[in-house]
Amino acid sequence: MEPIPLPSRIHYELLLQVLERQTAFAVSQKPAVREQVHQLISTLRKAMAQQKQLEQTCERTNLPVDYRWSLNNIAFEQPFDQPPSPDIVTGHREPKV
Known part of the structure; x- marks a missing residue:
């Protein structure tokens, strides 16, 4: 079975x-x-x-989880004749490997 892609928890922590x-702090004076x-x-x-609950459900049902750090992981799964997907934040494309 293919792992279930989920965002890495560090993304939530950073945000x-x-x-x-x-x-x-910047908006403390603007109610x-x-x-x-x-x-x-x-x-x-x-x-x-909610993601933690989903992870627990996956664990109980023996579904593997693949934590994703970026959408750029998808670029490596695309055929070589197609350009990689642009990064959702910057809009820049990763160079071909």
Whole structure:
């Protein structure tokens, strides 16, 4: 059975650290924006908890999990005559290997 691709947990941690340490501080004097940031933090914590539940379900049912650090992993699975997919954040393409 093919492993189930899931984002690496470090992605959640990085987003949460930026939002909690930098974004929240930057908007501390702006109540409306501060509330939106707190809602976003809450949503990310819920998403992380839901992923942990999914991981536990996979473990109980013996489904392997493949933690992904990037969408660029997909580029190595594409035929060599096709360009790799652009990075979703930067829009840049990884060079062919």
